[in-house]
Amino acid sequence: MIEKQYPISVITVTFNCENLIEKTIKSVLNQKNIKLDFIIIDGLSSDETITIVNKYKRNIATIISEKDNGIADAMNKGVQNAKFNDITFLNAGDYYVDDNILFQVFKNKEKYQWEWAYGFPKLLINNKLTKFKNKFKKFNRNHFLYKTPCNHQCCFFTKKLFYKYGFYNIDNDHLMDIDFFQRLVFNNISPKVLNIYIVWYDTLGHSTKNLNFKNYYERMLLIKKYTNKYNYYYYCFLISIFYLRRIFFKYLKYLYSKLNFNKI
Numbered sequence: 688m689i690e691k692q693y694p695i696s697v698i699t700v701t702f703n704c705e706n707l708i709e710k711t712i713k714s715v716l717n718q719k720n721i722k723l724d725f726i727i728i729d730g731l732s733s734d735e736t737i738t739i740v741n742k743y744k745r746n747i748a749t750i751i752s753e754k755d756n757g758i759a760d761a762m763n764k765g766v767q768n769a770k771f772n773d774i775t776f777l778n779a780g781d782y783y784v785d786d787n788i789l790f791q792v793f794k795n796k797e798k799y800q801w802e803w804a805y806g807f808p809k810l811l812i813n814n815k816l817t818k819f820k821n822k823f824k825k826f827n828r829n830h831f832l833y834k835t836p837c838n839h840q841c842c843f844f845t846k847k848l849f850y851k852y853g854f855y856n857i858d859n860d861h862l863m864d865i866d867f868f869q870r871l872v873f874n875n876i877s878p879k880v881l882n883i884y885i886v887w888y889d890t891l892g893h894s895t896k897n898l899n900f901k902n903y904y905e906r907m908l909l910i911k912k913y914t915n916k917y918n919y920y921y922y923c924f925l926i927s928i929f930y931l932r933r934i935f936f937k938y939l940k941y942l943y944s945k946l947n948f949n950k951i
Contacts, residue, residue: 693793694722696774698765700758702730707780712743714782720790724748724770728761759855759863766849775843780889788885792843801879802845803871805837808888839864841885862905869909
């Protein structure tokens with residue numbers, strides 16, 4: 688029996704990722720039982736990224752390499768160039784957990800007819816594979832205010848959501864995906880939680896590396912945008928505790944490394 692092929696646009700945004708991009712490309716191209724529209728948006732890389740991409744150009748529907756206004760702008764270009772109604776993103780350095788995962792996702796969509804869905808990542812920490820302990824197996828709209836229940840490379844959207852509720856905000860350097868999630872949630876577009884692992888997620892990526900004041904500030908602005916005054920202070924308090932905790936443990940790790948170094 689021949690399995691049905693599901694049409695899906697996969698968007699990869701990249702910039703100077705020569706050591707990461709090839710395994711991502713192979714992961715996408717190896718997906719089975721899908722009708723693939725593969726889009727790569729490169730920010731005019733100065734390394735060998737585009738040379739590696741061009742090795743696979745016969746199997747990539749769209750390759751754009753030009754200067755852009757940041758990650759959000761590049762992601763928007765991907766959406767605008769997508770040929771199919773269903774869209775997902777896969778970052779350079781990330782790759783799918785197996786060659787049938789997209790088929791499994793869209794077989795689920797055929798049954799439940801969702802507009803937005805998400806699964807979960809497994810983590811690559813210093814090139815070591817670590818299973819992600821997910822705490823968000825049930826949808827709760829409040830989680831989107833002060834936490835990150837889903838990673839955008841584990842999300843699937845219909846293209847019309849972007850045209851109806853707006854594209855990624857290019858003024859957000861780090862949390863453009865969180866802003867988009869919140870926009871959907873607070874317009875009562877609830878996601879389908881798939882409860883399956885989708886990708887191996889590289890923790891050396893842009894948003895993970897840049898957990899800094901800018902990230903914190905953008906989160907505060909988003910909370911203010913999507914909630915009332917009372918909840919704003921409450922969620923700001925929770926976010927502050929979260930970031931202070933991260934800084935504390937980062938400093939402890941630094942001290943530990945220094946102490947070990949001094950013992951050598």
